Every structure is written in C-alpha cells, then in structure tokens.
Amino acid sequence: xxxxxxxxxxxxxxxxxxxxxxxxxxxxxxxxxxxxxxxxxxxxxxxxxxxxxxxxxxxxxxxxxxxxxxxxxxxxxxxxxxxxxxxxxxxxxxxxxxxxxxxxxxxxxxxxxxxx
Amino acid sequence: xxxxxxxxxxxxxxxxxxxxxxxxxxxxxxxxxxxxxxxxxxxxxxxxxxxxxxxxxxxxxxxxxxxxxxxxxxxxxxxxxxxxxxxxxxxxxxxxxxxxxxxxxxxxxxxxxx
Numbered sequence: 235x236x237x238x239x240x241x242x243x244x245x246x247x248x249x250x251x252x253x254x255x256x257x258x259x260x261x262x263x264x265x266x267x268x269x270x271x272x273x274x275x276x277x278x279x280x281x282x283x284x285x286x287x288x289x290x291x292x293x294x295x296x297x298x299x300x301x302x303x304x305x306x307x308x309x310x311x312x313x314x315x316x317x318x319x320x321x322x323x324x325x326x327x328x329x330x331x332x333x334x335x336x337x338x339x340x341x342x343x344x345x346x347x348x349x350x
Numbered sequence: 351x352x353x354x355x356x357x358x359x360x361x362x363x364x365x366x367x368x369x370x371x372x373x374x375x376x377x378x379x380x381x382x383x384x385x386x387x388x389x390x391x392x393x394x395x396x397x398x399x400x401x402x403x404x405x406x407x408x409x410x411x412x413x414x415x416x417x418x419x420x421x422x423x424x425x426x427x428x429x430x431x432x433x434x435x436x437x438x439x440x441x442x443x444x445x446x447x448x449x450x451x452x453x454x455x456x457x458x459x460x461x462x463x464x
Contacts, residue, residue, distance in 0.1 A: 238393070267451070276440050276454025277394070290451065325393055338384070339452060341393035 236260070238342030240326050246348045252314035255345045258307070259328030266303060267339060268311050269325040277325050283309065313347075321349045352377045354441045356455035363431045364463050371426040371458045373441030382444040383424045384452065385415055389437045397439075400424060411435070431462045 239258040247253050259266050264285050269277035280299070282290040285306035294301065298317070303309040313320055323344040329337040353376045363369045375381055382401055386394040398409025405417045415426045426439060438459050442452040 240393075274456070276442070276457055277452070278454070279451035282451065327394075338396050338399060340396060341386070343391075343393040346391075 238326055238328055238340055240324075240342040240345055242345055243343060244346050244348075246350065247316055248350050249318055250315040252312065253316050253347060254313075255311045255324050255326075255347075257309045257311070257326030257342060259309075259326070260340055263328035263330050263340075264306070265329045265331060265337075266309050267327040267329075268301060268309070269327060269341075271323040271325055271344070273322070280311070316347075316349045318349050321347055323347070352443050352453050354383075354443050354453060354455040356439075356441055356458045358458050359456075360459045360461060362461045362463065365433050366430050369428050369431040369435070369460065369462070371439050371441075371460060373424045373426065373455060375422050375424060375441075375443050377443055381417075381424075383415075383417065384442040384444065385409065385413070385424075385426050386440045386442065386454075387437045388440065388457075394440065397426070431460075433462045433464050436460055436462045 241256050266283040268280040270280050271277040279293055281294045281301050283303045286303050299313055301311045323346050325344045326342045327339040329339045355374045357372055384399045385397040387397055388394050397413050398407050398415055400407050400417045408414045413428050415424055417424050438457050440457050441455040444452050
C-alpha cells in the first residue's frame, strides 16, 4: 500500500514569490493534516481536513497561507507571498478517521522549503 | 493545555546496549501517547502508541514504551540498540478533547555508536 505522497520534495524560492505543496493521502483516509516543522523542533499543526472540510485551521496564518482539498482526496497548501521565516519542512499526514481520536497519523516525506 | 517534554536533546548509546528515550506528558483527561522516528530527509514514521490497557506497549523495529501514570511518563525503550536506530525521536500526545492534533515534543536525537 502506498504511503502519503508529497511533492515537491525540495523547493527553493526567493522571498515574495508564491509556492505550492501537494499531498496525496493514503487511499481511504478521510482525515488529512498539514504540519510545519522548523529546524530542531517537533511538527506543529497548520490545518486539518475531514474529507473536503477544513475543521481546524486555527494555526494557519491566513494572511499568506491557504489550503484546499476540493474533492476530499489530495490537498494543496499555498504560501503567497513567501517570507524568509517560512523556510521549514512542510509535512502532510493522513489518518482513517479522526472521530475515534485514537487513529494513527501517517506522515509523508515532507517538502523542504528554502526561502532566499 | 496538553504538552509533552523530552528532557534530553541527545542520547548516546553503544550498539548492543539497552536504550531509553525519555518523555513526560501533561494532559487533562486520558492521555493518548505516540512515538515517532524521523530519519534524515524523511517524514515521521510511526513506532507505537498508548491508548489504554497494558502499560507496556510493543511497537515496530523492536521498540517498546512503558506508560507510567503516576510519573506521567512514556519512555521509549529497546533492549539492544542498533547503529541503524540512530535518528530523531519524537514523543507526541493527542488531545482527547477539542481538536485531534498531535502535540509533539522537541525531539531527542539518538546516536548509537558501533
């Protein structure tokens, strides 16, 4: 069974440019998460989707970050415009169903963003 | 608020020796605890979780963790370390109410020397 797929794996852009990350969760997983991982830190949740609905986006900086999961499967996270402080690893995770609150989240390999 | 602490930034152990990576937690209600491992340039891989039941949880790659409610700890252990276990280990707690997000510790780098 394929795991969580993310692309690109690496991205280097100049500040003020837009950037987008793509995630395809494990087949059949209804819940999708985007996390931000700064160097030397644990991941921090940005947004959580239940199917196509964003049910927790309280940590998403909405002035420059946006996300969508239009058909309830794959998802895109966008930053526009990017700032130097956005340099980090962006992780996507999925789980079968978050309602039980005991399901395991499975992570993709992440996208390492460098903003110059 | 829920939180986890990993008091050691790095743990060094010789190959073949037992290893322990420490984690303590602070939650209101029942704790749902997880351990993940991260290898260089890779995402987090699930090792094991505690939801309820037996305090000793067995996971992947020979790892196990002991849940201790009185000490609010969930230490990761392995009887015999391998060089290939060298990686970054994260403890996490899942909120039992409100949201389902994982709250991660800052990570502990495990270095196993041959």
